[in-house]
Amino acid sequence: MRPDPLRTGQQSLPFHQGASVQLGLIGLGRMGGNMRDRLRASGHEVVGYDPRPEVSDVESLEALAGALAAPRVVWVMVPSGEPTRSTVRKLADVLEPGDLVIDGGNSRYTDDGPNAALLDEKGIGYIDCGVSGGIWGKDNGYGLMAGGSAEHVERAMPIFDALRPEGPREEGFAHAGPVGAGHFSKMVHNGIEYGLMQAYAEGFELLSAVELVTDVPAVLQAWSRGTVVRSWLLDLLVLALKDDPGLAALDDYVDDSGEGRWTIEEAITHAVPLPVISAALFARFGSRQESSPAMRAVAALRQQFGGHAVRAAGPSGTPGQHAGPSSGTGSTQG
Secondary structure (H helix, E strand, C coil): CCCCCCCCCCCCCCCCCCCCCEEEEECCCHHHHHHHHHHHHCCCEEEEECCCCCCCCCCCHHHHHHHCCCCCEEEECCCCCHHHHHHHHHHHHHCCCCCEEEECCCCCHHHHHHHHHHHHCCCCEEEEEEEECHHHHHHHCCEEEEECCHHHHHHCHHHHHHHCCCCCHHHCEEEEECCCHHHHHHHHHHHHHHHHHHHHHHHHHHHHHCCCCCCHHHHHHHCCCCCCCCCHHHHHHHHHHHHCCCCCCCCCCCCCCCHHHHHHHHHHHCCCCCHHHHHHHHHHHHHCCCCCHHHHHHHHHHHHHHCCCCCCCCCCCCCCCCCCCCCCCCCCCC
């Protein structure tokens, strides 16, 4: 495996070396642009297209197809949903029989069947590939999960080998199954990621809440070697705390890009319990609320059945202030 970038004093291993291939790459953002750099560093020829002319190698998809020798391989790295579907439709018109399209974005796996069918009508192959590694993938390599036929996957293997981390292929690449399996695997990967991040975050909050622990970042960093909770995500949290020990510069609003929701929807369909991933997703929903109607309802119920103290709405509310009638029962329930 390539050394972790957080381990100082170590140099990255050289990129994979092998037979040079030619690739078209659509989408040169944070991920796509770094992938182009990594592939070129491996000796492969990459022709990139992006709507932003300052980063694009060609001015259009038609020009991209014209710059590649047949049979072509084109990797799509654009936002999921309609942007990807639209790009695949355009490629169906500009590519030729025998060409191959790889969708490396975070598409929902249910999009892969229709995309593959559309291209198949034109004699064009299709692979869906889940990609993990984020902005660190350029140096560390990307975890890859591919879906498609064995023939198509084998054809694209020099590209996968250049993008994956150094080390045994099976530790950074999987042919997960037929079309759709790659994106389904990446969806589950991201759902797990939600749960892991939430667990680290809750541990950080509890450590920070007590006076007994005086150096929370040091504790987290001590976990990064030799413990059962060590991971790259933990290393990234330690890195963030070095810059901002209390994370005071960040707002607590957390978005989600869809994969956690899709994972939970599939769990419901297949009756698979996912309490940790579900709780992590709902915690993100809670982070976006300026106030919680649900918790106001809970406060009202506690007051109604037990006479418990509540806070009045607004800045004047203090613990023990009653916003409405109290039953005075002295109940300890709830």
